[in-house]
Amino acid sequence: MMKLAPFLLTLPLLSSMGALAQPVQTGNKPNIVIILADDLGQGDIGAFNAASKLRTPNLDKLAHEGMAFQDAHSGSGVCTPTRYGLLTGRYAFRSKLKRGVLQGYSTPLIDPGQATIASVAKQAGYATACIGKWHLGLNWQKQDPAKALFEGDPQSPTSANADYTKPVDGIRQLGFDYSFVLPASLDMPPYCLIKNGRVVNPNMQTIQGHDMQEREVFYRTGDLSTGMTMPQFLPAFINEANAFIERHSRSPFLLYLPLSAPHTPWAIEEKFRGSSTIGTYGDFVQQTDYYIGQVLATLEKNGLSRNTIVIFASDNGSYWTEADIKASGHQSNNNLRGMKADIFDGGHRIPMLVRWPGNVPANVTNQTTVCLTDLLATIADVTRQPIPSATAEDSYSLLPLFDQKKAARYKRPFTIHHSGDGKFAIRKGDWKYVSSLGSGGFSKPKNIVAQTGEATGQLYNMKTDPSEQTNLFLEKPKVVAEMAKALAVFEEVGKP
DSSP states (O other): OEEOOOOOOOSOOOOOGGGOOOOOOOSSOOEEEEEEESSOOGGGSTTTOTTOSSOOHHHHHHHHTSEEEEEEEOSSSSHHHHHHHHHHSSOGGGSSSOOSOOOTTOOOSSOTTSOOHHHHHHHTTOEEEEEEEOOSOOBOOBSSTTSOSEESOTTSOSEEOBOTTSOOBSSGGGTOSEEEEESSOTTSSOBOOEETTEESOOOEEEEOOBOTTOGGGOBOSEEEETTOOGGGHHHHHHHHHHHHHHHTTTSOEEEEEEOOOSSSSOOOOGGGTTOSSSOHHHHHHHHHHHHHHHHHHHHHHTTOGGGEEEEEEESSOOOOOHHHHHHHOOOTTTTOSSOTTOSSHHHHEEEEEEEOTTTSOSSEEEOOOEEGGGHHHHHHHHHTOOOOTTOOTTOOOSGGGGSGGGGGGOOOOOEEEEOTTSOEEEEETTEEEESSSSOSSSSSOSOOOOOTTSOSSEEEETTTOTTOOOOOTTTOHHHHHHHHHHHHHHHHHSOO
């Protein structure tokens, strides 16, 4: 572990940890707050990228007060599979259902009997809440049971058949006592808020979507609750999260706060417009940092900061193209190859921060390869709860990594990577093996067919070649054989 470099922070910050009020909660159970950004690149945050053109003072301060994981990964390069892995401790390819990106009217991906971070915490006596972007499917009821939930192209439904006045379940069954969610991404209908299984405003209007070429305003045609606008969703989540913290300031709680930002559309509030030097995306990232600061401030105001584990991460890499890099001079994915959805590290290596005063050392970086699937085992470890058998197969407690003397106890043997197009890779130590050619995601070429005598897959030494520029597939046949076998065994029967 090493000390973080200092950064010049030019926006107002929270007061120092030394000035915090004493916790008002009784007992030793720490609160747990998990904040998940949406499509935020590692290079967007100053604590991970000294050359970042964006100002992220609250996240930088969180890094200085805790541990920054430099080699953290999401379970996938896209939204839904990552969320499945974070909540269940298992890679999404283990699910009985499809492992791709769900839509707003999709049915639940997680089996109701599956253990989750919420069910584990609830078992330990925690109040539990999910506030933000859900994107794991819900049980919608239909106006006409004989018809599909929507007609036409499922990517752009223009005539939904959902009965917004009836209950919508699928979250409470997974251990969350309280929920206030957007069904999917803010570019997928229905655009509404659901509180404890009820649509807050069931009166809908149909809005016409915008083409993906206009990322700033991209969203699909569909139903929007009347009176709502896209920029209202993010602050609504923050206000609800702060209210939940206030209500539970005297009892242990787990708050899972998956934000809708900075995913498309880049629906910023006017007061943040023009705040960055790289355009609307930069403005939206800085707005996101501001609102994260509001949640941290609420913890501090209530004397909870010292007794709260704050975990911050992103669900995958940023959707930041080569053209964006050239135009802005900003490396959203921190010099990593590729972007969101790719099998390259730009698709799934993410920023991850952990603050837990007195338990996690401050102002250090950790180079260990970790995954968001590790959060369930970590929470079970913190709350001293058993993990149900035959579940959380891909989860390893992070607690040993918080103490350098115990770090060797972290036993993750392999880390699996999964692209938006279904390509797989496996990471072991310095080596990364990809079982196919191409990005498998948004970067071109997505797929490559090997010619006779050419490499049929990819092998990179991530220590000497973190940008994945030199394919060693043909030069290291023994390593390729070992990694390919491990990946095949892992997919078929679980842990090698």
